Amino acid sequence: MSWDVASVGGVTLKGIFWRMLAPRWSYDPLSGAGAARAGGRWNEQGQAALYLSETHAVAIAEYQQDLPRPGTLTGYEVEASSILDITNNAVRTSIGIDVSFLKQAWKQDRDISGRRPACWDFVRQVADQGWTGLRVPSAQGPGNNLVLWHWNTDGGADVRVIDPASDLPRNQSSWISRI
Template sequence: MAQSEPVRLWRAYVPRWAHAPLSGEGAARFGGRWNPIGLPTIYAARELSTAWAEYNQGFVQHPALIAQLELAGAMLADLTEPDGLAALGLSETIHRCEWRDALDHGRMPETHRVQADLAAQGFDGLIYPSFMSPGGSCVALWRCNAGDGAELKVIDPEGRLPKTPASWL
């Protein structure tokens, strides 16, 4: 689905990276549910409470910086509804993919295959249900701010976010 109106997203991330809220490098370094190692990907939530729950993964409440983002012009595959899944030849079983286990055993997770297929079809990312916040949803965005298409920006009207990592020294 192509977005006609900008969408507000929420991202909770490690405060040390306050200067780089749109980098996606953490996901590139370690890989994620919807991205292989080496592919920068922004993971964000469509609700503030979901961003917090996803960040902490049900464990200890770690310090976080929460930024509001605005996404415009993105082509997102919606994997939250049965009709959207079926249109892409998928079922809800994709949400139960044991991607970490597959990586640990040297196999490509099914979610990474889906990501590659969607990217080849021109999708910038996808919407998926949150595991940590029932009823919430998240966005994995692997293509943005490259000229045409998806544009992602952080909402920082007073310029409070630092511009370099020097603020943490």
């Protein structure tokens, strides 16, 4: 299947976004390696992605996904252009996706049916056409997410972790008390 993403313009987003970090990996808050290992709704396996949320509540809901676990809520300053905004109904209609596409059971396709999720084909096409990322509705409740495939590189989004007191660990063992 092919989607007509060339027919729509991108948006520029600038502001503070949020992400929950697993404590074990909080020393590397700009990594998209975890998303690349498993794949996600908006990135195929092997494709690094940085998933950010527009609010604290959405970041927490996305991280927990019905599995309460500890995490570190972290803020990010982001300036990103060439973002395909599929929270916009007119954009979705123009490119040929609907609400059911946004909510597809991609994990069931991948894990149970052994099929490649259609959302991965969409993401591959969009990324291959030079988009920096997507603005998407959260599948966990009201609110939106920003999914970046290109950041802190030429042509990518500018992303900076907000950590003025250097509270985040610097390596995987630095948060362990040495008393």
